Amino acid sequence: CHGSTLKHQRRFPDDFLFGTATASYQIEGAWDEDGKGENIWDYMTHTNPTVIRDQSNGDIAADSYHNYKRDVEMMWELGLDAYRFSMSWSRILPTGMANEVNPAGIEFYNNYINEMLKYNIEPMVTLYHWDLPQKLQELGGFTNPLISDWFEDYARVVFENFGDRVKYFITFNEPREICYEGYGSNTKAPILNATGVGTYLCAKHLVLAHAKAYHLYDKEFRASQGGECGITISVNWFGPATETAEDEFAAELMRQAQWGIYAHPIFSAEGGFPSELSERIAEKSAQQGFPWSRLPEFTDEEKALAKGASDFFGVNHYTAYLVSASEHKSYPVPSMLDDVGAGSYVPDDWPKSASSWLTLAPDSIHKALTHLNTIYNKPVFYITENGWSTDESRDLIDDDRITYYRASMESLLNCLDSGINLKGYMAWSLMDNFEWMEGYIERFGLYHVDFSDPARTRTPRKSAFVYKHIVKHRYVDYEYQPDLAVACHG
Numbered sequence: 123c124h125g126s127t128l129k130h131q132r133r134f135p136d137d138f139l140f141g142t143a144t145a146s147y148q149i150e151g152a153w154d155e156d157g158k159g160e161n162i163w164d165y166m167t168h169t170n171p172t173v174i175r176d177q178s179n180g181d182i183a184a185d186s187y188h189n190y191k192r193d194v195e196m197m198w199e200l201g202l203d204a205y206r207f208s209m210s211w212s213r214i215l216p217t218g219m220a221n222e223v224n225p226a227g228i229e230f231y232n233n234y235i236n237e238m239l240k241y242n243i244e245p246m247v248t249l250y251h252w253d254l255p256q257k258l259q260e261l262g263g264f265t266n267p268l269i270s271d272w273f274e275d276y277a278r279v280v281f282e283n284f285g286d287r288v289k290y291f292i293t294f295n296e297p298r299e300i301c302y303e304g305y306g307s308n309t310k311a312p313i314l315n316a317t318g319v320g321t322y323l324c325a326k327h328l329v330l331a332h333a334k335a336y337h338l339y340d341k342e343f344r345a346s347q348g349g350e351c352g353i354t355i356s357v358n359w360f361g362p363a364t365e366t367a368e369d370e371f372a373a374e375l376m377r378q379a380q381w382g383i384y385a386h387p388i389f390s391a392e393g394g395f396p397s398e399l400s401e402r403i404a405e406k407s408a409q410q411g412f413p414w415s416r417l418p419e420f421t422d423e424e425k426a427l428a429k430g431a432s433d434f435f436g437v438n439h440y441t442a443y444l445v446s447a448s449e450h451k452s453y454p455v456p457s458m459l460d461d462v463g464a465g466s467y468v469p470d471d472w473p474k475s476a477s478s479w480l481t482l483a484p485d486s487i488h489k490a491l492t493h494l495n496t497i498y499n500k501p502v503f504y505i506t507e508n509g510w511s512t513d514e515s516r517d518l519i520d521d522d523r524i525t526y527y528r529a530s531m532e533s534l535l536n537c538l539d540s541g542i543n544l545k546g547y548m549a550w551s552l553m554d555n556f557e558w559m560e561g562y563i564e565r566f567g568l569y570h571v572d573f574s575d576p577a578r579t580r581t582p583r584k585s586a587f588v589y590k591h592i593v594k595h596r597y598v599d600y601e602y603q604p605d606l607a608v609a610c611h612g
C-alpha cells in the first residue's frame with residue numbers, strides 16, 4: 123500500500139496460550155453444599171472473621187458453583203485459548219483422605235470442564251490453591267510429613283477422573299504464600315505464625331508432595347493421557363537497591379528465601395535447597411540455641427526425587443522490589459526475613475494499584491524470567507498469573523489496569539525476543555473474587571462482579587475488551603479504545 127502507516131507491531135505466536143486464572147475458594151461459594159467438606163478458609167473466616175479486612179468470606183463468593191456456565195460464556199466472549207482454575211480438595215475428598223470421594227464434587231468439575239471443551243477452551247487445573255481440608259490441618263497440615271502421601275492420594279483421584287480431558291496439571295499454587303504466609307506468618311490461613319520454623323517445615327514437605335504427585339503422573343498417567351504436570355511458584359523480582367556487593371548478596375538471599383527455596387529442589391542442576399540460604403539459616407539457628415537447623419534438609423533420596431520433577435515452570439508474577447542490606451527492619455526472631463537480614467522497598471514513582479504490595483514495575487516479567495532462564499537452564503515457562511487491582515468503588519473504566527496489561531504484554535514480547543521458551547499467559551483474573559485477607563475490597567477482575575446481587579452479575583470492564591483485542595489480533599494496538607456504550611450491548 124502507498125506509504126502505509128501500518129507500524130511494525132511485534133506479534134504473539136498463533137500457538138501462544140492466552141487465558142485467565144481463578145481459584146476455587148475465591149469464586150465457587152457453595153462452601154458446604156452437596157457434601158463438600160470444610161477447608162481452612164471456611165474454618166478461619168467463620169471462627170475469626172475479623173482477620174478479613176471487610177469481615178467477608180467465600181461462603182458464596184462469585185457463586186461459580188451455580189454460575190459456571192456464565193463463567194464459560196465470559197471465556198468465550200474474551201476468545202480465550204485456555205482457562206486456569208483450581209479444584210477444591212475438600213469438595214472432592216471431604217475429609218481430605220481418599221477413603222471417601224464426593225460424587226457431587228466430581229460431577230461439578232466434570233460439568234465445568236465439559237462446558238469449556240464445548241467452546242474449545244483448554245482447561246488448566248491447579249490441584250491446590252490454598253484451601254486445605256480442615257481435618258488435615260488438624261493433623262498438622264503442611265508441617266506433617268505425611269501431607270505428601272495425602273496429597274499424592276488426592277492427585278491420583280484428580281488424574282483418574284479428569285486427566286482424559288485435562289492436559290495441563292499444576293500441583294501447587296504459590297508455595298511461598300502457602301508456607302511463609304500460612305505457617306510462618308499470619309497473612310494467610312491457617313495463620314499459624316510459627317515464624318522461622320513453620321515456613322521451612324512446610325517448604326520441605328510441600329516440595330516432596332509435589333514430587334510424589336509429579337512422579338505419579340509420569341509413571342501411571344502420562345502414557346495414556348499425554349498431558350503435562352508442573353508447579354506454579356510466585357516469582358516477583360527482587361533486585362539490588364545499589365550495585366554494592368552487600369546489596370547484590372542481600373538481593374540474592376532474598377530471591378532464595380522468597381522463591382529459590384521452592385524452585386532449586388525441582389529446577390536446579392544440583393537440586394536441594396539453595397546453599398547460601400541453607401548456610402545462613404544453619405548459622406542463625408546455632409546462634410539462637412537450636413540444636414539443629416530450622417531448615418530441615420532433604421535426604422539424598424528425597425533430593426533425587428524432587429530434582430527435575432516438573433514438565434514446566436509456572437510463574438505467578440505481579441511486580442518487583444528493591445533489596446537493601448541497610449534497610450534492615452526489626453523482624454521477629456526467628457523468622458525468614460530475619461534470616462535474610464535485609465529489607466525491600468519500592469520507588470515512589472512506580473504507579474500504585476489498590477493493593478499495598480502491587481505497583482507497576484518496569485519490564486519486571488522480563489527481568490524475572492531472564493534470571494530464571496539463566497539459573498535453571500531454559501525451562502518451559504507459563505505465566506500462570508499476572509494482574510492489577512482496583513478499589514471496589516471504581517467504575518468499569520479501568521485505564522490503569524489497561525496500562526498495566528499493555529506493559530505486561532511488552533515485557534512478554536521482550537521475553538520471546540530473547541529466546542525464552544514462554545508458552546502462555548493467564549491474566550489474573552477472569553472476574554472479581556474473594557481477595558483473601560482483603561475480602562472484596564481489592565478487585566482483580568477483567569469482569570466486575572456485583573456481590574450485592576444474589577445473581578452475582580458479571581459485567582466486562584474496559585480492560586476486558588482490550589485483552590480480548592490482544593488475544594484476537596495477537597498484538598497490542600495502542601490506538602484501540604473500546605466504546606463501552608457499544609461494546610457492552612454490541
Ligand SMILES: O=S(=O)(O)CCCN1CCN(CCO[C@@H]2O[C@H](CO)[C@@H](O)[C@H](O)[C@H]2O)CC1
Nearest residue numbers: 145295296299356438443466479507550557566
Ligand atoms: O514480597 S513481600 O513480602 O515484600 C510483599 C509480598 C506481598 N504478597 C505478594 C503475593 N501476594 C499474593 C499473590 O497471590 C496471588 O495473586 C492474587 C492477587 O493477590 C491472588 O488473588 C491469587 O489467589 C494468588 O495466586 C500477596 C501479597
